[in-house]
Amino acid sequence: MTLDITYTTKTKQLIDNLKSVCANYGLGNDGNEFKIISQVFLYKFLNDKFHYEVKKQQQKLGKDADPELLMDLLDENVPQLRKDQLISHLHNIQNSDDFAKTFDDTLRDIGTQNAGIFSIKSYLGAKDKLFDELSQFISDASQRDAFCKALINKLFEFSFEESFEDYFEEKYDFFKDIFEYLIKDYNSDSGGKYAEYYTPNAVARIIANILVPEPVKQAKCYDPSVGSGSLLMSLAHKIGEDKCTIYSEDISQKSSTMLRLNLILNNLTHSIPNVIKTNTIAQPYYLDKQKFDYIVSNPPFKLDFSDFRDDLEKDSFKERFFAGIPNVPKAKKESMAIYLLFIQHIMHSLNDNGKAAIVVPTGFITAQSGIEKKIRERLIDKGWLRGVVSMPSNIFASTGTNVSVIFIDKKADGEHIVLMDASKLGETVKEGKNQRTVLTREEEARIVETFNNKKAIEDLSVIVTKKQIKEKNYSFSAGQYFEVKIEYIDITADEFQEKMKGFEERLSSLFVEGNRLDNEIQKQLKGVRYERD
Structure with missing residues (x-):
């Protein structure tokens, strides 16, 4: 299986896992389901991209390099995450009180500290939020902790089985298919x-x-x-x-x-x-x-x-x-x-x-x-x-x-x-x-x-x-503008006469059939009678 097919397959698997969580908490095909999946998906990639860039620096400086130095050496376009903002950390503390609030606060803080890199401007210059408070899409407050735990568990399981880090050097011309797969349920046929x-x-x-x-x-x-x-x-x-x-x-x-x-x-x-x-x-x-x-x-x-x-x-x-x-x-x-x-x-x-x-x-x-x-x-x-x-x-x-x-x-x-x-x-x-x-x-x-x-x-x-x-x-x-081409075929005089004879015979038969139909139509017309109710 080629790398791009593997990547597409794994990504669709992650999307399906997140869709399953939404469905289990009453948000299947809900208007907010797209926001939840796309933003959790983005969090996953920011997490993996950060890991990937830190590992590259560690290979240069050694695994024991000072964490603050590693952060300083990261490219300005690399997402900046603290240790307590990583998927692994949230997975480890998921049984703590008010986990939904911790989850929302973590994503909000990541968005705030990376707003200069990842936020999108509107026409008037206002910047959008990178993440919404995703737990608030669950109307039953008693279910919010469980919902956020389910999301983070899906991300942690996926990180353990297959990280996207290996793909950051690739050319993502095929990523269009993933987008189409992600929002196909949110567009009507028209x-x-x-x-x-x-x-x-x-x-x-x-x-x-x-x-x-x-x-x-x-x-x-x-x-x-x-x-x-x-x-x-x-x-x-x-x-x-x-x-x-x-x-x-x-x-x-x-x-x-x-x-x-x-x-x-x-x-x-x-x-x-x-x-x-x-x-x-x-x-x-x-x-x-x-x-x-x-x-x-x-x-x-x-x-x-x-x-x-x-x-x-x-x-x-x-x-x-x-x-x-x-x-x-x-x-x-x-x-x-x-x-x-x-x-x-x-x-x-x-x-x-x-x-x-x-x-x-x-x-x-x-x-x-x-x-x-x-x-x-x-x-x-x-x-x-x-x-x-x-x-x-x-x-x-x-x-x-x-x-x-x-x-x-x-x-x-x-x-x-x-x-x-x-x-x-x-x-x-x-x-x-x-x-x-x-x-x-x-x-x-x-x-x-x-x-x-x-x-x-x-x-x-x-x-x-x-x-x-x-x-x-x-x-x-x-x-x-295409040239119209007519193909010419050389034939003998006898072949020409034979073709003309065939045309004449065919034309004669059509005339006979036409006369027969004319007579039949006249016969039917004579049989038409006017009847009054």
């Missing part, structure tokens, strides 16, 4: 308002490898609808965690919690202060503060934003939303195409050398009018379109919408734009009630290599110019 959807690992890797074909010294990377951060994680691994700074915005508190975990696990703790919980469209935190080298995004496609839509009509927004703002439909407000606002926001947020990759519904690349076409016109007229990859159907397990990825580059080559139709690639697999298309690593590599080397391959990719795209009414669909 997603709900600001629902989280997950970018498949294959798509995230393809985007990173196309955006960064060559080494980068330093980069500012941004996602305005970040979710759990799978796109940013892949991009950071490609660039190098020590060579990039992550910036993000998202309206979802759940996503912010998951992203914080992801940054800790991916050696990107230095970027946690740049994680902003806000409504990116209505209250963008970075709009006037920062421009970015790389932007990646899988924005929500459709969402009801009618409650703040009119505010976007103000002059202060017009430069950003140059192509317009979707109107509020009379019915189905949830169908408002909010992704069009995210595309315009991203274009506005790139620096002079910026590059971006945006997941969009495939319908966007061929729409004949409206905001969609205005955006495509701007990309071509400015010379910013590097190319488009249309992905296979059902590559997202949570939605059947066909998607494409638009690659923007402020320094793009307008004479060699890559349009690719990868819809025929991949293998269909079943995941629960859903079907999903999975790309092999070989297919991923083929897409990246074809795109980056600007290759024209029959039925897969074409290389076009800005002029050709304008002539096709600004269509970004590869299929509209």
Whole structure:
């Protein structure tokens, strides 16, 4: 079993254990269950990360090194825990009086002393709490001690059997699957308002490898609808965690919690202060503060934003939303195409050398009018379109919408734009009630290599110019540029006569059958009689 599969399996086991505790105390699928599991999960990782970093220092200085010296030598981005805040200590004192209060106080103190590293800011600058008082989610006060004991016992058992310390040196591109597993019970099939959807690992890797074909010294990377951060994680691994700074915005508190975990696990703790919980469209935190080298995004496609839509009509927004703002439909407000606002926001947020990759519904690349076409016109007229990859159907397990990825580059080559139709690639697999298309690593590599080397391959990719795209009414669909080929077969005169004879015989038989049907219809019509009740 590979390391990533082992890690995923063990993590799902821990999540299931915590879910079991919640269910036993009446919180199964309760609105607070997610907070409890995610925060206990975070405590587990802070505990293991601290152990891991201390052991590294002990290997350098010796096991008998002064504890205060060890703490002083820890990197500033490493969580700081006292001995009495460790899982092992709480396990040893679990039978003490008021254990629930001790448990809550411990987590609160860890959050306070590490707030500068791990807290997430809101749009107005307020920092969130790292931990809630988890015992308070149990309404029966007499059950709180037992509940907290059950949680700490699950963590202690897991620490004894398998620590995550061995995995802190790994690349966590696969961690997206764990997030999806953790909150799948909290999203309805339709997603709900600001629902989280997950970018498949294959798509995230393809985007990173196309955006960064060559080494980068330093980069500012941004996602305005970040979710759990799978796109940013892949991009950071490609660039190098020590060579990039992550910036993000998202309206979802759940996503912010998951992203914080992801940054800790991916050696990107230095970027946690740049994680902003806000409504990116209505209250963008970075709009006037920062421009970015790389932007990646899988924005929500459709969402009801009618409650703040009119505010976007103000002059202060017009430069950003140059192509317009979707109107509020009379019915189905949830169908408002909010992704069009995210595309315009991203274009506005790139620096002079910026590059971006945006997941969009495939319908966007061929729409004949409206905001969609205005955006495509701007990309071509400015010379910013590097190319488009249309992905296979059902590559997202949570939605059947066909998607494409638009690659923007402020320094793009307008004479060699890559349009690719990868819809025929991949293998269909079943995941629960859903079907999903999975790309092999070989297919991923083929897409990246074809795109980056600007290759024209029959039925897969074409290389076009800005002029050709304008002539096709600004269509970004590869299929509209594929050459139509007619195969010719040499035949003899006798073979030609034989084929013509067959056509004539077939046509004659059809005429006979047609006459028969005409006569039958006339016969039936003559038999129709008018009868009055």
